[in-house]
Amino acid sequence: MEMERDNREENVQEAGLAENLGNTLHSEIDLADHHDSTDEHLEEEHVDYSHFSKHELANVIKDLAKDDNFKRVDSILREVKPLYDDIREKEKAEALLKFIASGGIEEDFEYKGDESDVIFDANIKLIRDRKTSHIRQLEEKKNDNLRRKQELLEKIRVLADSQNSDAQFELFKELQKEWKSIGPVPGTQAKTLWANYHALVDRFYDNQSIYFELKELDRRRNLEAKIELCVRAEKLADVEIIKDAIRELNELHHEFKHIGPVPKDDKENVWQRFKAASDAIYAKRDQYLQKLQQELHGNLDLKAKLSDDVQEFATFNSDRIKEWNQKTKEILDVQKRWEIIGGLPRAKAKEVNKKFWGAFKTFFNNKNTFFKKLDEEREKNLQLKNELVEKAHLLKESNDWEKTSNELKVLQQKWKDIGPVPEKFREKVFKEFKDACDHFFEQRRTQHGKVENEQAENLKLKEDICTILESHAAAGTATAEVLKELQDKFNAIGFVPRKDINAIRNRYHEAVDKFVSHIEGFTENDKSKLLLENQLSDLKNDPMADRKIYQKEQAIRKKISKVENDISLWKNNLEFFSRSQNAESVRIEFNDKIKEATEHLKQLKDQLKLLKTI
Known part of the structure; x- marks a missing residue:
């Protein structure tokens, strides 16, 4: 029977051998080949x-x-x-x-x-x-x-x-x-x-029948080797890193294929044992991949939500550094949350990543554009401040204290109006400007003793004028001509000590008010006009003249508006009250009010005209 089977095999072509080989052989080859791509999933x-x-x-x-x-x-x-x-x-x-x-x-x-x-x-x-x-x-x-x-x-x-x-x-x-x-x-x-x-x-x-015992011995050795591989494959079930287990299992398959035949009675059993151990690993691998896919899809939901959330940053715009820094902090917090989340399904990863990182890049491109523009503005500010530094250096040696002081104050105001400069130049350019200004004002302070004496003398002169005004008012000799003469003298006198400015000014105004009130032959309108002229003359010499004149003008205009509204209202009321039983008495009352208000309105408009002559 052995010889008959040998003869049959001799007549089988190699291609036929490939097709008719037993199921066990094909199982060994197919199982290994089927799982060769396992690493692609891991x-x-x-x-x-x-x-x-x-x-x-x-x-x-x-x-x-x-x-x-x-x-x-x-x-x-x-x-x-x-x-x-x-x-x-x-x-x-x-x-x-x-x-x-x-x-x-x-x-x-x-x-x-x-x-x-x-x-x-x-x-x-x-x-x-x-x-x-x-x-x-x-x-x-x-x-x-x-x-x-x-x-x-x-x-x-x-x-x-x-x-x-x-x-x-x-x-x-x-x-x-x-x-x-x-x-x-x-x-x-x-x-x-x-x-x-x-x-x-x-x-x-x-065919090696004469070496049957040797053949069986070799097959038993092969059986022992395959059983050892089965034991090693079974132990792989305890390996926590599935990728490592699959890699080692593939190596075991390679060894299993190259070990020679085993006793026929044990052939199927040892193969089934090895296959069962392999299937356990592959099942664990499949379970791992299934769980991994669930995690990836969970990550997809989280990252898709963050991709939507981050879109608002792509359209953000502001002209404030603080707001840009706050938004940067917020988007970096979103990025941290994004990075904590794990991987994504390969099919969706590109789309979600592109959406998220696209908005991320747009935000920082916009931010870079803003700060680039800001840097350009700060460079221009630096140029402007350097020009002020040069002007301050040209003025710092001047002895024209009043004029130069005002010019430097104008420069200082311009300095404040100019925005910030690059951080690395901020201290240097400010120090140069401050040193130039401090140099001038220090030089001016050395003259302060002389100025104090002059100002004390000026105070005495102004007090004398106030005394003369008060004496004229008391003696009843006040006239517009005397007021004009004393007013010109008062305004021609220079500065007084700072601590006495308000006191002498208040005394002068009170003396003028008393003086005018005692001028004989002047109507109230004439006196108001004279007082206003005096006030305007005083304002011309005030350092804040423009501002105070403007405030005075606005106050007069406000009064004019109110009087005009009152007159209009009273005229409307005359028509309403004309139908009442006491129409005549009411008409007389309102006509008196309108007449008085009209006269006041004329005075206010005269004051406004006078104010505009300054």
Whole structure:
């Protein structure tokens, strides 16, 4: 019976062996091949390149050009290249607009790019050349492996059909070792090659009847080796990092395939045990991936919400530094929340990342534009303040105390009106301006003793004039001519000590009021006009003359408006009261009010005309 089966196998073609090989053999090959892509699902954590700058993306490609893991290289390249191309196209479009704006013609435009473009393009070409070379070497190696394994099959076939001997069995074991050491072959040839190999191995063992005991011993050793692999596979269920467990399991599958046959009675059992241990790991892997997908979709909901929230920052605008800094703090808080959340489903990651980081970039571009404009304004302010410093230096040695003092005060006010300057120049330019001003005012203070004496004398002169005004009022000799003469003398006198300014001014006004009230032959209107002229004359010499005259004008206008409204109201009331029983008495009363108000209105308008003559 053994001889009949051997004869049948001799007549089977190699292609037939591949198709009719037992289910167990196919299970071993298919199970391992089916899970070879497991690592694709357990990739290292995905890096989000969507917010990388052009320079950073170029460096990523530069580092990638040194990587020999071309599967990883392709994955990253598929994501990075479109991002880089998009940035380059935008820069090219901006360069074209500038070229046209400067008078160029679009047909003459030539975009050369920058250093990052040179680095990027050179390394893209290097990656492609290395990958092409790598693929060519792999194919050559696989074809060479195929040739070597086909040669080994011929040798094994010869051994399988030869007479039994110790030398043949040892040679067969050497051929098995050599087979195991040879690397992968082209995928289209792999299953047929493995089927022929196992068929010839079985034929060899079946034909070596004289070494039956040796064969059984070897198969028991193979059984022990496969049982050990089963134990190792079963222990992988305790490995916490599923990626590590899958990687080691794939190595165990590789060893399991290359161990020779086991006793036929144990063949199915040992395979089922190994398969059960493998299935447990794959089930754990599937459970892990399912949980991972749930987490990724949960992350998607959270990041989608943050992507919506961050859109408001893209349209934010303000002219206040404080508000920009506050918004920056807020958006960075959102970024922290974003980064705490884990990865996303690959299908949705690009869309959500683009939406989030697009708004993020827009906000900071707008912020940079604002601060760039702010820096330009501060540079202009620095130039203006430097001009004030130069003017202050030209004035600091002046001896024209009053004029120069006023000019410096004007410069100081202009200094306050000018906005801030760049931080690094703030202290320096302020010190230069302050030193120049302080120098002048220190020089003026050295003259202060002399000025104090003059001001004390001026105070005595003004007090004397007040006394003369008061004596004229008491004696009944007050006239407009005397007032004009004393008024001119009073205004011609210089400054008095600061502490006495209000007191002498109040005494003078009270003396003038008393003086005017005692002028004989003057109506009240004449006296009011005379007092107003005196006040306006006084105002001309006041440092705050413009402001006080304006305030006086507004007060008069307000009174005029009120009197006009009163007159209009009383005239309307006359028509209403004309129908009442006491119409005549009411008319007389309101006519008196209107007459009096009209006279007052005339006085106010005269005052306003007089005020405008100043």
